[in-house]
Amino acid sequence: MLLAGGLSRRMGGGDKTLRLLAGHSILDRVIDRVRPQVGTLILNANGDPARFAGSNLEVVADGVPDYAGPLAGVLTGLDWAAEHAPGARWVASFATDAPFQPTDLVERLLAAVERDGADMACARSDGREHPVFGVWPVHLRHDLRRAMVEEGLRKVDVWTARYRLAVAEFDTDPVDPFFNTNRPDDLAEAERLIADGLVA
Template sequence: MTHETLGVVLAGGLARRMGGGDKPMREIGGRTILDHVIERLAPQCDGLVLNANGDPARFAAFGLPVVADTVADNPGPLAGVLAALDWAAQNRPQAQFVVSVAGDCPFLPRDLVGRLHEARERDEAELAVAASGGRSHPVIGLWKVALRGELRHALVEEDLRKIDRWTARYRLATVDWPAEPVDPFFNANTVEDLSEAERLAKLAG
């Protein structure tokens, strides 16, 4: 059974460890990290949006809708997930699910969405998240659009910020990918990580 799934790339990080700016716009192999993310995720989804705050024009070259947080004060990735759930409800009412990924993960698995759905159905879960090498990556997850009201309440009324505190409230499926030869959820947080990503890109294919 297939479910219409919207993809959201969470591109709103402040990149403090890289001296500021948009991490997804840094380059690996002559292309932006965001180009790598889109190339891997787009074929798996029924449409993509970017979650980012500030001037959306800086992402114009990618030709994707840019959706800003709908909760004030930059509460983190959960606000980006909520923004995508709200956008899907308003613009893609047939989409039951949103899959979220970090905008600084250039080596995302090409079977991400399919495996998350399979695990969610197998475990009769409401949400699904990715893991690699035994470590969970809660930003990489599959979310039910129908839960957006509950998520908004948690963010606004309860000031909840941590993704794993939110997912702990629901039946959660976790899907593990091998971390060798390349961790598919490697994220480029520092200038040194960019050098490592250049090396890994040759292995990732």
């Protein structure tokens, strides 16, 4: 599940994942890195899905109203998998504003789950956890819906704290793979990193 359901306020509004980076949209860069890692790739976004027509992905809006954050996107992915991929045990989530994310992310997250006997896993780099880059068990979707709808829970790390969370560590040399393009300055920095040959 590619998470693109936010409002992009820090980028000045609009869909930051559709901004161009070295001639390609950030979303296209993310898709290229993510698609080989999963069986099916879908996009979580609210509003008119036609603006993502170029991605050739199914676009699914949040099942929880009022832009409830990335956790709503995770829930949407779990619900989608339960309905459309009944054999699937896991949903992987990816932010769509991180153009350099790892090409072995899912493999390493699932390995961390197995290593720790955990319920789910997220990524970490430079001492900081990145909870939206995670793998989530489909069987917990009802628990997550209850937490969001009945408790009003919105923060990913508050929900994951209720379970055994494994962490997959990623190196930041030469670039943090979870560098995200939240602001115009970040987009300029990403352009520089590509121009300098530090990332592809």
